[in-house]
Amino acid sequence: MYAFDFEKPTSVADAVVALKDEDALALGGGQTLIPTLKQRLASPSKLVSLMGIAEMQGVSADGGTLTIGGGTKHAVVAAEAASAYPALAALAGGIGDPAVRNRGTIGGSLANNDPAACYPSAALASGATIVTDKREIAADDYFQGMFTTALDEGEIVTAVKFPIPEAANYQKFEQPASRFALVGVFVAKYADGVRVAVTGASEEGVFRWTEAEEALSGNFSPDAVAGLAASADGMITDLHGSGAYRAHLIGVLTKRAVAAAG
Amino acid sequence: MPKDHGIGASNKRREDIRFLTGTGNYTDDINIHGQAYVYFLRSDVAHGKINSIDTAAAAAMPGVVRIFTGADFEGIGGLPCGWQVTDKHGEPMKEPPHPVLAQGKVRHVGDPIAAVVADSLDQARDAAEAIELDIEELPAVVDMKAAVQEGSALVHDDIGTNLCYDWGFVEENKGAVEEAFSKAAHVTTLELRNNRLVANPMEPRVAVGDFNRASGDSTLYTTSQNPHVIRLLMGAFVLGIPEHKLRVVAPDVGGGFGTKIFHYAEEAFCTFAAKQLNRAVKWTSSRSEAFMSDAHGRDHVTKIQLALDADNNFTALRTETYANMGAYLSTFAPSVPTWLHGTLMAGNYKTPLIYVNVKAVFTNTVPVDAYRGAGRPEATFQLERVIDKAARELGVDPVELRRQNFITEFPYATPVAVEYDTGDYHATMDKLVEIADFAGFEARRKDSEAKGKLRGLGVNCYIEACGIAPSNLVGQLGARAGLYESATVRVNATGGVVVMTGSHSHGQGHETSFPQVISEMIGIPEDQVEIVHGDTARSPMGMGTYGSRSLAVGGSAMVRAAEKIINKAKKIAAHLMEASEGDIELKDGAFSVAGTDKSVAWGEVCLAAYVPHNYPLEDIEPGLEETAFYDPSNFTYPSGAYCCEVEVDPETGKVTIESFAATDDFGNIVNPMIVDGQVHGGIGQGIGQALLENCAYDENGQLLSASYMDYAMPRASDVPFYKVDHSCQTPCTHNPLGVKGCGEAGAIGSPPAVVNAVIDALHSGGHKVEHIDMPVSPSRVWAAMNG
Numbered sequence A: 001m002y003a004f005d006f007e008k009p010t011s012v013a014d015a016v017v018a019l020k021d022e023d024a025l026a027l028g029g030g031q032t033l034i035p036t037l038k039q040r041l042a043s044p045s046k047l048v049s050l051m052g053i054a055e056m057q058g059v060s061a062d063g064g065t066l067t068i069g070g071g072t073k074h075a076v077v078a079a080e081a082a083s084a085y086p087a088l089a090a091l092a093g094g095i096g097d098p099a100v101r102n103r104g105t106i107g108g109s110l111a112n113n114d115p116a117a118c119y120p121s122a123a124l125a126s127g128a129t130i131v132t133d134k135r136e137i138a139a140d141d142y143f144q145g146m147f148t149t150a151l152d153e154g155e156i157v158t159a160v161k162f163p164i165p166e167a168a169n170y171q172k173f174e175q176p177a178s179r180f181a182l183v184g185v186f187v188a189k190y191a192d193g194v195r196v197a198v199t200g201a202s203e204e205g206v207f208r209w210t211e212a213e214e215a216l217s218g219n220f221s222p223d224a225v226a227g228l229a230a231s232a233d234g235m236i237t238d239l240h241g242s243g244a245y246r247a248h249l250i251g252v253l254t255k256r257a258v259a260a261a262g
Numbered sequence B: 001m002p003k004d005h006g007i008g009a010s011n012k013r014r015e016d017i018r019f020l021t022g023t024g025n026y027t028d029d030i031n032i033h034g035q036a037y038v039y040f041l042r043s044d045v046a047h048g049k050i051n052s053i054d055t056a057a058a059a060a061m062p063g064v065v066r067i068f069t070g071a072d073f074e075g076i077g078g079l080p081c082g083w084q085v086t087d088k089h090g091e092p093m094k095e096p097p098h099p100v101l102a103q104g105k106v107r108h109v110g111d112p113i114a115a116v117v118a119d120s121l122d123q124a125r126d127a128a129e130a131i132e133l134d135i136e137e138l139p140a141v142v143d144m145k146a147a148v149q150e151g152s153a154l155v156h157d158d159i160g161t162n163l164c165y166d167w168g169f170v171e172e173n174k175g176a177v178e179e180a181f182s183k184a185a186h187v188t189t190l191e192l193r194n195n196r197l198v199a200n201p202m203e204p205r206v207a208v209g210d211f212n213r214a215s216g217d218s219t220l221y222t223t224s225q226n227p228h229v230i231r232l233l234m235g236a237f238v239l240g241i242p243e244h245k246l247r248v249v250a251p252d253v254g255g256g257f258g259t260k261i262f263h264y265a266e267e268a269f270c271t272f273a274a275k276q277l278n279r280a281v282k283w284t285s286s287r288s289e290a291f292m293s294d295a296h297g298r299d300h301v302t303k304i305q306l307a308l309d310a311d312n313n314f315t316a317l318r319t320e321t322y323a324n325m326g327a328y329l330s331t332f333a334p335s336v337p338t339w340l341h342g343t344l345m346a347g348n349y350k351t352p353l354i355y356v357n358v359k360a361v362f363t364n365t366v367p368v369d370a371y372r373g374a375g376r377p378e379a380t381f382q383l384e385r386v387i388d389k390a391a392r393e394l395g396v397d398p399v400e401l402r403r404q405n406f407i408t409e410f411p412y413a414t415p416v417a418v419e420y421d422t423g424d425y426h427a428t429m430d431k432l433v434e435i436a437d438f439a440g441f442e443a444r445r446k447d448s449e450a451k452g453k454l455r456g457l458g459v460n461c462y463i464e465a466c467g468i469a470p471s472n473l474v475g476q477l478g479a480r481a482g483l484y485e486s487a488t489v490r491v492n493a494t495g496g497v498v499v500m501t502g503s504h505s506h507g508q509g510h511e512t513s514f515p516q517v518i519s520e521m522i523g524i525p526e527d528q529v530e531i532v533h534g535d536t537a538r539s540p541m542g543m544g545t546y547g548s549r550s551l552a553v554g555g556s557a558m559v560r561a562a563e564k565i566i567n568k569a570k571k572i573a574a575h576l577m578e579a580s581e582g583d584i585e586l587k588d589g590a591f592s593v594a595g596t597d598k599s600v601a602w603g604e605v606c607l608a609a610y611v612p613h614n615y616p617l618e619d620i621e622p623g624l625e626e627t628a629f630y631d632p633s634n635f636t637y638p639s640g641a642y643c644c645e646v647e648v649d650p651e652t653g654k655v656t657i658e659s660f661a662a663t664d665d666f667g668n669i670v671n672p673m674i675v676d677g678q679v680h681g682g683i684g685q686g687i688g689q690a691l692l693e694n695c696a697y698d699e700n701g702q703l704l705s706a707s708y709m710d711y712a713m714p715r716a717s718d719v720p721f722y723k724v725d726h727s728c729q730t731p732c733t734h735n736p737l738g739v740k741g742c743g744e745a746g747a748i749g750s751p752p753a754v755v756n757a758v759i760d761a762l763h764s765g766g767h768k769v770e771h772i773d774m775p776v777s778p779s780r781v782w783a784a785m786n787g
């Protein structure tokens, strides 16, 4: 680790100011950033911890929307979103291990946009809104490829707003070593249609499987997707599985998610 | 009633109190006043020519004490290899030099190029980044079969080949084996890879070198399974320090699994640098460094063929194996695919003719050496897989095919040069059939099918050679060391006992089980017995712990020393009771005269030995301390039968282990709980190898699985609750305790059971898959089903 300065502001406004310094970086739960620093793969001049900001904490349901503060830990989402949005709570409860879930945050996960992370699929499948210190970004515009988002430098994810679906489910098939998603599929059914988002599989990061969405919007049953095959084009091939295998899993997991969503 | 002390009691592990409460003393806990820290700059290319290393700017950075490169080690010995294999033409293996820091070339990702010593680790790392390297990348040698083709790039230019040796065993049998194959009624062939593994002990390697200018003595604290071996190898072959000026201490060690047997460059460096700088030097491996500098395990590519006659008797076996040595010969690397592998190819079966060919190959990868089981898992896996395949081809029951070919008479001399002293393979198989509930399998399979899953049952047997080893025998086979063990038993004046053993405990529980043996022999409580190990200044020259040898060899040395103590104590007791020595009996911690009510307590005899006022000084010396060295007359041969049941999800290829049963014959057992634990851990590692672990390189020699993000270790949720049974006991015939060793069995016996079960499951679903290489990952299973 290289030396850096450290600040822990208590308001978003102060954090925004603190992040104006050249090479300053936001620090959420540190579950991605700290290992990166230890390996000397990043050398921020300053870390600005967002964990002291009360307005970025917590889970609340209001009408049809579930709002999660950007600094909310996975374990808190797992516990507190369970009644309003059980599929999302289950997703949070399946991230990493207890240590990771009690430090890692939704804002950090969405800002990082790891192609195998879980939350991006929920945000995209739910048509969530990413709220930052300066604007609101629709999930469809937010994810821009592996480790790439619409966020500007120094922009802070302060909250995420999830429209609560009629039915939803997340199926995660774990990569054997990291236990991140080798493929993860989030299916969410709304009055105006079904959205299916896939993580772990594509070289472009999280994406919507529109063919399945169309099929399911007409008939929300596992049979509706039984005949569909996702294309292996552009799917990740690595030590843990070929693109063809990942494409196959998309079909299997989508079917299972629909069955589980009921 | 289970025993509550002595041999056979499941005493709780006394060392666990410190391990579980954070009060252990590991090498990284050792900090010497004024110590400096070393950071190794390691190669990030697999193969390259070092044109220049410019350390000038780096040396001027804050806190830097000195920067060493290969040039500083010219004229100093390289890391020695402890075993010389002779090839099938009678020629010695190729043995290229292994410098402490790279000289001329780098040969694997992780090869140390420079060592930066600084006041702090961060300063050392900062300076390492300022070293200017000019390394010209060369084509990497990765694939073993390509490596031995004409025109391949060479890992070591001066030996002119990547072939370390081409070993034939038994070469004289080759013709007879060929003939048996030509007459066979059936031949089964299987090609497979035994996957490369990284041991990953929980504690990474650490070395602290210290030098005392007043005495001129060097001390190395290191994470080792055998401190005396390190002292000898490093002192005599690398640094030229005689043993009496060099102390090696291996304190609490957090797991070894073989990977901490070997002498490593970092140990030699820290010892050397401490003397050069007159300052202690410390190195603590990061996990990332461990992946690219700890010796790896396995990595064999094998073709095996089994010949059977018309009655399904095994008539001959032949194998051809490519064994990866990596870039340099690690300490015992050449012995693993040869004498620890070829000699086990008979398994539990009376196959009369066997020929094993092994080509050991240099590649631009981390050196490969012994890892839990070392050679024996590789032998067992191929044999037990090919037998299963033969059973399927012949349409016979795999258990019956094994039973039909079991060795049943002992001692049994195999055609691969070893003699099994005892065993009862039907007994362990009978017990397995019972505890694994074979009878209920079809019902369980139906239940799985009702859930849309395929269920399979896999069985295998294993035999291993442990208790390494008769020194004169291994000497003939090329070992450059003796493989006896030592113990000093010191009885204190007030009756307490200290055993200084040459064995080393890095998780095995010696501190608990060794006192049980003393307690049994003398009749004093275990808490009056202390075990000292891991320090060359305190224990007699010993060879350390690996190859399931601690109790069989180290325990035997302790028994021999304790017998000398008891003999002497009886003389003292006879004197005290004015009786004849032949009438003295020792029982429950007291000496008595047979047929009388005279007795004297153990403590009184001990006190007399040290306060010899009333003592036969004319006949015997005062004091009560004895040393014994024990050299075994044969290996020990634990054996067993394992069964695994799996479910395969046909949609995703994911395998889950539904149950695992193990029956082992370890001979006599000192602490059943510790034995269960050893087997549990071994099976866990075997399941890891079978389903998860895979150390992979790309074609450029880059390590793809360089962290836990890509190297899959087994976790608690990957393994079931095991059923283990050790009630089949045929005691070893040639050591005093009748023990065989249990440390490696689980890792040797489990991978074939898992893979056999997966293949069985796939066949039950109509998938005619004959083999899947380990790790049998979901993607590989799916590919095999759809291939």
Ligand SMILES: Cc1cc2nc3c(=O)[nH]c(=O)nc-3n(C[C@H](O)[C@H](O)[C@H](O)COP(=O)(O)OP(=O)(O)OC[C@H]3O[C@@H](n4cnc5c(N)ncnc54)[C@H](O)[C@@H]3O)c2cc1C
Pocket (backbone or CB within 6 Å): A025, A026, A027, A028, A029, A030, A031, A032, A033, A034, A050, A070, A071, A094, A095, A096, A097, A100, A103, A104, A105, A106, A107, A108, A109, A111, A112, A114, A116, A117, A118, A119, A155, A156, A157, A158, A178, A179, A180, A181
């Ligand atoms: C062992 C392990 C297992 C894991 N398993 C999973 C898994 O199964 N599924 C999964 O999805 N994830 C997994 N993760 C990742 C985990 O969810 C992390 O919490 C997450 O990736 C990053 O969140 P963080 O709060 O720790 O962010 P940090 O590591 O603190 O930051 C990550 C990046 O985001 C930026 N950042 C942080 N917070 C904000 C914010 N509010 N606004 C803007 N930028 C911000 C930082 O500057 C940094 O660039 C795992 C991690 C570990 C260590």
